[in-house]
Each structure stands twice: as structure tokens, then as C-alpha cells.
Amino acid sequence: MAVRREGAPIRNFSIIAHIDHGKSTLSDRILELTGAVEERSMRAQYLDSMELERERGITIKAQNVRVGWRAHTLHLIDTPGHVDFGYEVSRSLAACEGVVLLVDAAQGIEAQTLANCYLALESDLTIVPVLNKIDLPAAEPDLYASEIERVLGIDSSEVLAISAKTGEGVEALLDAIIERIPPPDGDPHAPLQALIFDSHFDQYRGVVSSVRVMNGRLCAGDRLRFMHAGGLHLSEEVGLRLPAVTPTDALGPGEVGYLIAGIKDVAEARSGETVTSAAAPADVPLAGYDDPKPMVFCGLYPVEGDEYPDLREALAKLRLNDASVTFEPETSGALGFGFRCGFLGLLHMEIVRERLEREFGLSLIATAPSVAYRVRTDDDEEMQVDNPSDLPPAGQIAEIAEPMLTVSVLTPSTYTGAVMDLCQSRRGSMTSMDYLSPERVEIRYELPLAEVVTDFFDQLKSRTQGYASLDYDHAGYRAERLVRVDILLNSEPVDAFSAICHRDGAYPYGKAITAKLAELIPRQLFDVPIQAAIGGRIIARETVKAKRKDVLSKCYGGDITRKRKLLERQKEGKKRMKAIGRVEVPNEAFVSALRLDQ
Amino acid sequence: MTDTGGTSPPFGVYCHVPFCTHRCDYCAFATWTDRSHLIGDYMASCRQQARELAAGMPPVTSVFFGGGTPNLVQPSLLGDVLAELPLARGAEITVECNPDLVTPEQMQAYRALGVNRISLGVQSAVPHVLDALGRRHDPPMVAGAVDAVRLAGIGQLNLDLIYGSPAESLPDWERTLVEAVDLGPDHLSAYGLTPEPGTPLGDDPSRHPDEDEMADKYLLADERLAGAGYETYEISNWARPGAQCRHNLLYWQQGAYAGIGCAAHSHRDGRRFWSVRTPERFIAAISADASPVAGSEELGPDERRAEALQLALRTSDGVPADAVPDDVVHLLEPAGGGRLKLTARGRLLANEVAVRLGLPSEQ
Numbered sequence: 001m002a003v004r005r006e007g008a009p010i011r012n013f014s015i016i017a018h019i020d021h022g023k024s025t026l027s028d029r030i031l032e033l034t035g036a037v038e039e040r041s042m043r044a045q046y047l048d049s050m051e052l053e054r055e056r057g058i059t060i061k062a063q064n065v066r067v068g069w070r071a072h073t074l075h076l077i078d079t080p081g082h083v084d085f086g087y088e089v090s091r092s093l094a095a096c097e098g099v100v101l102l103v104d105a106a107q108g109i110e111a112q113t114l115a116n117c118y119l120a121l122e123s124d125l126t127i128v129p130v131l132n133k134i135d136l137p138a139a140e141p142d143l144y145a146s147e148i149e150r151v152l153g154i155d156s157s158e159v160l161a162i163s164a165k166t167g168e169g170v171e172a173l174l175d176a177i178i179e180r181i182p183p184p185d186g187d188p189h190a191p192l193q194a195l196i197f198d199s200h201f202d203q204y205r206g207v208v209s210s211v212r213v214m215n216g217r218l219c220a221g222d223r224l225r226f227m228h229a230g231g232l233h234l235s236e237e238v239g240l241r242l243p244a245v246t247p248t249d250a251l252g253p254g255e256v257g258y259l260i261a262g263i264k265d266v267a268e269a270r271s272g273e274t275v276t277s278a279a280a281p282a283d284v285p286l287a288g289y290d291d292p293k294p295m296v297f298c299g300l301y302p303v304e305g306d307e308y309p310d311l312r313e314a315l316a317k318l319r320l321n322d323a324s325v326t327f328e329p330e331t332s333g334a335l336g337f338g339f340r341c342g343f344l345g346l347l348h349m350e351i352v353r354e355r356l357e358r359e360f361g362l363s364l365i366a367t368a369p370s371v372a373y374r375v376r377t378d379d380d381e382e383m384q385v386d387n388p389s390d391l392p393p394a395g396q397i398a399e400i401a402e403p404m405l406t407v408s409v410l411t412p413s414t415y416t417g418a419v420m421d422l423c424q425s426r427r428g429s430m431t432s433m434d435y436l437s438p439e440r441v442e443i444r445y446e447l448p449l450a451e452v453v454t455d456f457f458d459q460l461k462s463r464t465q466g467y468a469s470l471d472y473d474h475a476g477y478r479a480e481r482l483v484r485v486d487i488l489l490n491s492e493p494v495d496a497f498s499a500i501c502h503r504d505g506a507y508p509y510g511k512a513i514t515a516k517l518a519e520l521i522p523r524q525l526f527d528v529p530i531q532a533a534i535g536g537r538i539i540a541r542e543t544v545k546a547k548r549k550d551v552l553s554k555c556y557g558g559d560i561t562r563k564r565k566l567l568e569r570q571k572e573g574k575k576r577m578k579a580i581g582r583v584e585v586p587n588e589a590f591v592s593a594l595r596l597d598q
Numbered sequence: 599m600t601d602t603g604g605t606s607p608p609f610g611v612y613c614h615v616p617f618c619t620h621r622c623d624y625c626a627f628a629t630w631t632d633r634s635h636l637i638g639d640y641m642a643s644c645r646q647q648a649r650e651l652a653a654g655m656p657p658v659t660s661v662f663f664g665g666g667t668p669n670l671v672q673p674s675l676l677g678d679v680l681a682e683l684p685l686a687r688g689a690e691i692t693v694e695c696n697p698d699l700v701t702p703e704q705m706q707a708y709r710a711l712g713v714n715r716i717s718l719g720v721q722s723a724v725p726h727v728l729d730a731l732g733r734r735h736d737p738p739m740v741a742g743a744v745d746a747v748r749l750a751g752i753g754q755l756n757l758d759l760i761y762g763s764p765a766e767s768l769p770d771w772e773r774t775l776v777e778a779v780d781l782g783p784d785h786l787s788a789y790g791l792t793p794e795p796g797t798p799l800g801d802d803p804s805r806h807p808d809e810d811e812m813a814d815k816y817l818l819a820d821e822r823l824a825g826a827g828y829e830t831y832e833i834s835n836w837a838r839p840g841a842q843c844r845h846n847l848l849y850w851q852q853g854a855y856a857g858i859g860c861a862a863h864s865h866r867d868g869r870r871f872w873s874v875r876t877p878e879r880f881i882a883a884i885s886a887d888a889s890p891v892a893g894s895e896e897l898g899p900d901e902r903r904a905e906a907l908q909l910a911l912r913t914s915d916g917v918p919a920d921a922v923p924d925d926v927v928h929l930l931e932p933a934g935g936g937r938l939k940l941t942a943r944g945r946l947l948a949n950e951v952a953v954r955l956g957l958p959s960e961q
Binding site for chain 2: 551557559570
């Protein structure tokens with residue numbers, strides 16, 4: 001059992017690693033070596049507690065744990081492991097003085113890891129580079145140590161080699177953390193400034209926040225001011241994660257722990273928030289706070305219309321734990337009542353949707369993901385449009401601008417052509433190409449976000465056999481020739497299928513979705529034209545020919561009962577259809593037509 | 599024979615003969631090719647059941663021996679069942695026959711028992727279509743069977759046809775229709791091939807019929823048969839005037855009938871019930887003096903009225919006009935008396951119309 005070392009020198013660090021490079025295994029090994037968790041109670045990947053995280057092998061919510069090593073107190077601050085959560089990463093890094101850069105010795109550094117490393121360098125954090133999995137036969141520690149030297153300018157002799165799996169080199173790593181990472185500074189007598197770098201909602205305790213004290217002391221029982229959200233709250237409990245939750249009376253400068261302050265909504269205690277004392281407040285909050293803005297939007301609708309109240313409740317509950325999700329009621333002519341939801345990125349969207357279905361037992365239809373466009377109308381009015389249905393008629397639009405990304409792809413150089421083809425086909429323009437080594441290249445592109453939120457990542461992975469990695473950063477807006485493509489079913493527009501796309505992409509989109517709908521919509525009693533249109537102009541058309549035969553031929557041995565039941569079943573089936581004008585569309589058709597991975 | 603006096607309502611008896619020499623690829627009904635050793639016991643059980651049920655029966659206006667292959671068993675065994683029933687004067691008595699088992703002697707024996715209607719399972723006049731259906735007889739056998747029926751003096755003849763096999767071209771089907779009409783039957787049934795799960799046909803999607811082709815074939819049948827003087831009186835049935843199958847009409851008119859044998863269905867006053875599926879269980883139940891009923895359902899008044907409408911929709915009687923919603927009314931035409939009946943195209947979409955019917959206002 002780790003004991004609290006009052007007054008012991010402190011080291012605060014994060015582990016930066018690509019998915020699968022062994023961060024969780026290393027965390028587990030550190031907990032074991034320092035005696036924080038006894039071996040027999042070890043659950044593999046102790047820190048990844050959310051079911052979904054364990055399944056996907058990624059960390060969504062940051063955790064932290066305090067351990068002791070050679071008379072020092074170490075705070076291991078976990079960072080979220082996905083590109084959608086870049087802001088959260090930056091706040092976690094703000095709680096540290098150093099990072100362990102963990103790189104798979106058989107794969108080398110990946111794009112997002114590199115991006116996070118740059119982030120750490122910009123924040124003047126000390127980097128302790130580590131090559132992991134040296135027990136693997138495919139490990140090439142020398143090659144990748146020199147890659148680290150070339151890319152990050154860290155002498156390759158400083159790169160440690162470990163196997164988190166076997167434990168080899170992990171003690172030396174802990175020693176290096178103490179030697180190389182500077183202790184935190186901070187004034188215990190200054191007004192309190194504590195950084196919140198993660199909050200989650202606990203149904204018994206309310207919001208539990210992870211905090212790092214920068215200056216002053218955070219004490220149980222104090223009245224606190226949350227400087228950005230503006231709330232005043234009573235500090236109900238402060239404590240440490242050893243990793244077992246352990247209340248304490250105060251946290252001093254450099255210390256990391258948790259805070260419970262009777263807050264019911266994580267939006268009141270967001271990552272990046274500065275907590276100060278209500279009685280003797282600090283003059284200014286800590287730098288770096290940002291209001292995370294949703295970048296990707298979609299409509300979420302219950303498959304069964306009567307689950308709408310359940311969906312509302314589920315979203316409200318989910319938001320208690322994830323303030324970056326936004327939602328507001330929306331009505332679709334095709335799908336009925338639902339919500340327009342905003343997400344940090346595509347993975348975030350998928351996670352939220354999956355959680356809604358899994359944790360709340362809902363069955364949902366998600367409309368095609370959209371980004372937020374900036375529209376200037378002819379009478380010089382500016383608006384933001386994240387739902388294609390809200391776009392003004394083409395005749396009234398002076399300009400539409402779309403959000404852009406700078407995208408960085410790290411790939412073995414053999415796939416350079418494949419990556420460039422993909423980026424070109426997504427309206428990308430290359431900004432730079434740098435060789436990290438003769439075998440590996442970093443390619444940078446400017447790409448519209450809308451082109452990345454569809455299936456860019458999947459395409460990238462499949463075209464590079466999984467070797468390429470991706471990072472992105474937001475890069476403002478750019479005016480483009482964008483149009484709304486409407487889909488008409490029997491001449492009625494179906495709002496759920498409308499999409500804003502580049503003029504050059506309108507025809508392929510229209511053709512693809514009309515063809516798909518023609519497959520999915522069952523034949524009706526009349527011909528059903530399925531059209532894609534820009535404004536009044538039809539750009540693609542398919543027809544579902546009228547059904548000609550639907551009749552039961554005979555009855556065997558006087559079995560009228562079976563005939564009647566077949567008709568009853570057919571009648572029931574009609575109830576699971578949504579009527580778009582006169583056309584009956586099965587719910588499954590919406591689900592399939594709107595599925596992302598097509 | 600009992601005289602119905604022309605006033606009592608029709609009452610039918612269906613007797614199921616579940617034995618076959620060969621199972622057709624599309625058949626999902628209760629039939630067996632390996633139980634011929636049961637025939638004696640089975641038919642004796644049918645006779646006993648007929649005797650027990652006869653006491654509660656009104657005069658029987660139609661009897662239908664169906665299968666399976668009823669002409670696989672000795673005619674006298676069918677006669678034993680008939681002898682137990684209180685037949686009305688002029689009752690329609692049909693035996694379903696497989697053409698390749700028909701002999702002149704067999705037909706003469708039927709005639710002697712009072713059988714006055716033979717239904718032949720012709721299916722197709724085209725050898726490669728018969729192959730594709732998994733049928734064994736050759737077309738020439740059909741002509742011989744028809745001659746045998748006629749020679750025996752059995753007055754009514756039906757030919758059963760099946761259309762829709764992907765192996766069957768539209769000209770193939772036309773040839774079947776022409777040859778069937780040339781045989782001069784009084785009645786023709788044309789059934790669309792239906793892939794039933796669990797049958798060799800059902801399990802082989804490459805042999806499933808194309809719905810549009812089926813529609814074309816149905817319309818061709820309707821046109822050809824009408825041109826030859828046959829009137830459609832139910833979706834799959836055409837007859838010369840006066841030669842409608844009374845037993846068949848009972849089903850569509852929500853009439854009363856008793857089922858004899860395994861897997862046979864019965865209907866009396868809104869109660870529908872059916873017997874155990876296998877011949878073994880049927881024989882066991884009858885010999886143990888137990889009920890062979892395997893299941894039943896009782897329809898409420900509204901359900902009965904809805905069912906009556908759905909069944910009547912299939913016939914040329916049609917349904918009251920106010921039961922038909924606007925979105926399908928183009929599929930029907932006047933049938934007289936404020937009723938509408940399905941057009942030929944409408945008959946092809948009978949299910950779509952049936953599920954949309956509303957209960958008409960009370961008269």
C-alpha cells in the first residue's frame with residue numbers, strides 16, 4: 001500500500017503514447033512496482049475503467065494516480081488517447097512538468113503522439129523518451145531512437161528501452177522520471193489557483209474533478225470560486241487517488257488529487273477551469289482555458305417514436321458526464337422528433353451514440369454527420385448552419401465557408417502515393433512533406449473537415465494497411481463552392497438525407513444515395529422516383545418500380561388461419577414503416593442509408 | 599343420401615391423404631413418401647373419425663380428398679370414409695389425383711363410389727419445367743389420365759397448373775395453358791410457385807420465381823383462360839359457368855367444413871381447429887379414443903367480419919365498396935350490388951388490398 005509522503009518531493013508526469021503502444025500496460029506495471037496496487041488485485045489496465053474504453057483499448061476520460069518511489073511522490077496523469085480530445089490532452093499536460101514519450105520499438109512514433117509531444121515541448125515540459133516492447137523480435141530500438149533524435153532533437157543516448165510487459169527497465173524509468181523531470185514550483189502562501197483537468201459525474205457524489213494545485217492550498221470545507229463558470233461552491237471533500245480514493249484535509253502546490261464540491265453538472269467544472277478561494281481569490285485564472293466547441297453534428301432520432309422522452313433523459317444524463325456534447329430538439333419531416341447533437345469529432349460522436357444505445361438501451365437513427373458552415377446571405381447576414389435543412393435557398397447565399405483542418409499523416413514512405421491520392425480526392429492541398437527517416441514520412445495537408453468526418457480515417461487505414469497515423473488541428477474557415485443536395489422521394493424532399501457538399505462532389509453523392517435508397521425502399525403500389533436535386537435541378541434519379549405481385553396462392557387443407565396470420569404480420573410490418581408522403585419506408589432503410597461505414 | 603331441400607347451408611368435408619411416391623421440390627405440406635406401411639391403419643382411422651363426426655354433421659354438400667396423393671391408396675379405402683358421411687343429394691365429391699398413377703380401373707372404381715369430380719395435378723406441359731419443379735410424370739400421361747376420367751363417366755375435371763419456375767419461359771407457360779385448354783377441363787387452377795422455407799425449392803434462391811415474371815404469367819393465364827370461356831371466380835381458380843368448385847368456394851365464403859385425417863383443418867361458427875400433423879400421431883389419437891385436435895382459435899365478431907372481407911376479396915363476389923380505401927380503389931372494379939371485385943392486376947396485389955380493407959359500415 002502506498003502511503004502519503006507528506007512533504008516528499010513531487011514529480012508530475014503524463015505518458016504520451018499511441019494506441020497499442022503499451023501505455024496502459026506501463027501504468028499497470030508502475031502501480032505494481034510502487035506497491036500502489038497489489039498484484040493479486042490487479043485488473044489488467046487498471047486505469048481504463050469505462051467499459052467502452054476497455055473494449056476499444058483507448059482512454060476517453062483522464063484519470064490520475066499518486067504513487068511513491070524512492071522517497072518521492074509521483075503523480076501519473078493519464079491523458080485521453082484520441083485526436084478528438086486534443087483540448088483535454090492539453091489540459092492534462094498543463095498539470096505536469098514532464099511527459100514520458102512511450103513509443104513502440106517495433107513501430108516508431110505515430111502522428112498523434114508526435115503532435116502531443118510538440119504540445120508538451122511548447123509548454124516547456126521535459127520529455128523522457130522511452131522505447132517499449134523491446135522484448136518483441138521485431139523491435140528495432142536503435143532505428144527508432146535515432147528517429148526520435150531526428151524528429152524531436154533529443155539525444156538518442158537519452159532514450160530508455162523497456163518492456164512494460166515483462167517489467168524490464170521500468171525501475172530505471174521511474175528513476176529517470178525523478179532525475180530528469182523538475183519538481184513543481186508554486187507558492188503555498190499565494191492565493192489558491194488549482195487547475196481542473198478532468199471532471200466526471202458520480203451518481204452518489206455529483207461531479208468529481210481531477211485537480212492540480214498550482215499555488216496556495218485547496219482545503220476541505222473552504223468556499224471556492226470557479227473562475228470561468230463563475231460558480232461558488234463549498235469544497236465538500238478533497239483527496240488522493242492511491243489509486244483507492246483517500247480523503248485528505250488539503251492539497252498543496254504541485255499536488256494532484258480530486259475535488260468534490262456539490263456540483264451536479266460537469267459543465268460547471270470543465271477541464272481547464274481554475275478553482276480559487278472565494279474569500280481570498282487569485283487575480284487571474286490560469287492560462288489556456290477554452291470552451292470546447294462541437295465540430296461535428298448529426299441528428300439523433302429514436303427508431304421507435306415513443307422513445308423520444310427516453311432519449312431526452314439519456315442525453316441529459318450523458319451530458320452530466322460529458323460537457324462537450326451539445327443537443328437541442330429538432331424535428332425532421334422524415335424521422336419525427338429527435339435532437340441535433342454536436343460532438344468534438346467523429347470518434348466522439350460514435351462513442352456518444354454507442355453509449356446511448358448500450359447504457360440506456362435505446363435504438364437510434366443517426367443522420368449523416370455534418371460540420372458547421374458559415375453562411376453569409378445576400379443581405380449581409382452571417383449565420384452558422386450545422387443542419388443542411390437550415391441552409392437558405394441557393395439564391396440568397398452570398399458565400400458559404402467551411403471549416404478546414406491541417407492534417408498530419410505519418411506513414412511508411414511506401415504508402416506516400418496512396419496517402420496523397422486519398423487527400424487529393426478529398427479536396428486536400430499539400431503543405432509539406434518531411435522524411436523522418438528514409439522509411440518514414442510526415443505529410444501535411446490542408447483538408448476540409450467535412451471530408452475528414454466521413455470515412456477518411458478508415459480509408460487512410462485501409463490504404464496503408466493500418467500503418468499510417470493521423471493528427472489534425474483546426475485551421476479556420478475557407479469559402480468554397482458548396483451546395484445542398486436534396487433527396488426527393490416521390491417528389492417529396494426527405495430532410496434526413498439532405499447534405500451540404502462541394503459542387504464537384506454533389507453528383508457522386510446524389511448518385512450513391514439514390515442508388516442505395518433504391519435498394520432499400522421496398523416496391524410500393526406505384527412507381528417511386530428517387531431523385532437527387534440541387535435547388536430545382538435533378539442531378540440523379542432512380543426508380544423503384546411499382547410492385548406487381550403480392551398475393552397468397554392457395555390454402556392447404558382449408559388452412560385459412562395461416563393465411564390470416566400472414567396478412568396480420570404484413571399489417572404489423574406496415575406499422576414499422578415511416579410514411580414519407582405516400583411512400584412507406586422501413587426504419588431499417590434509414591438506418592442503413594445513413595450508416596457511416598459505407 | 600340426405601336431401602338438403604336446397605335450403606340448408608353448404609357443409610364440406612376435407613379428408614387428407616398424406617402419402618406420396620415422391621415429394622415435389624416445392625411441397626411444404628404434410629406429406630410423406632416413406633410411410634406406405636401406415637396406409638391401412640391411417641385410412642381406417644379416417645373412417646372411424648368420419649363415423650364419429652358424422653353424427654354432428656349437417657348434410658354434406660362437398661367432399662374433397664386431398665393430399666398428398668389420394669389416388670395412391672385403394673379406392674375402396676376412400677369409399678369407406680365416404681360411406682360414413684351424411685351426403686346431401688348431388689354432393690360434389692372430388693379426388694385429387696397424380697396423373698401418373700391414374701388408371702381406367704381406378705377411375706371406374708371412383709365412379710362407382712360416387713366420385714363426380716377429379717382434380718389432376720398437371721402443373722406444366724413442358725418437360726424441362728416439370729424437371730425443374732421436381733415432378734416425375736410425362737406430359738403424355740396427362741392425356742391418358744384425362745381419357746380415363748372421361749371414359750369412366752366422371753363428369754367434372756379440374757387441372758392444377760403451377761407457374762413461375764425460373765426454368766419456365768413465358769412461351770413455356772403459354773404452351774401449358776394452350777395444352778391444358780385443349781384437354782377441355784371444366785375447371786382450371788393456376789397457382790404461383792411459392793418457395794416455402796424448408797423445402798428444396800425454398801432453400802435454393804436460384805430457383806425462386808421472379809415476381810414480375812409471375813405477374814406477366816398470371817395476366818397471360820387470365821387472358822387465355824377467359825378467351826377459352828373460363829371465368830375467374832377466385833384468384834387462382836377459373837371455371838366454365840356452373841363448374842365452380844363448391845368445396846373450394848366454402849373456404850373463401852367462410853363456410854363450415856370438417857377436416858378428417860392428419861393436418862386437416864376444420865371450421866364451425868368462427869372456431870377454427872386443426873389436427874395433429876403426422877399420420878402416426880393421428881392414428882395413435884384415434885385408436886386411443888383421444889382427440890386428434892392439435893390447436894384451435896376462436897375468432898371474435900370483428901375478427902370474423904375482417905376475415906370474411908379478406909376472403910371475399912379473393913372471389914368474384916368482391917367486397918362492399920365502402921370497405922375499400924381510396925389508395926387501392928384503382929385495383930378493383932364494380933361487381934354489382936354496391937360491391938367491388940379485384941381486377942386482374944388487382945388480384946395480383948390482393949394482399950396489399952386485403953391489409954388496407956376497413957370494416958364496412960353496418961347495413
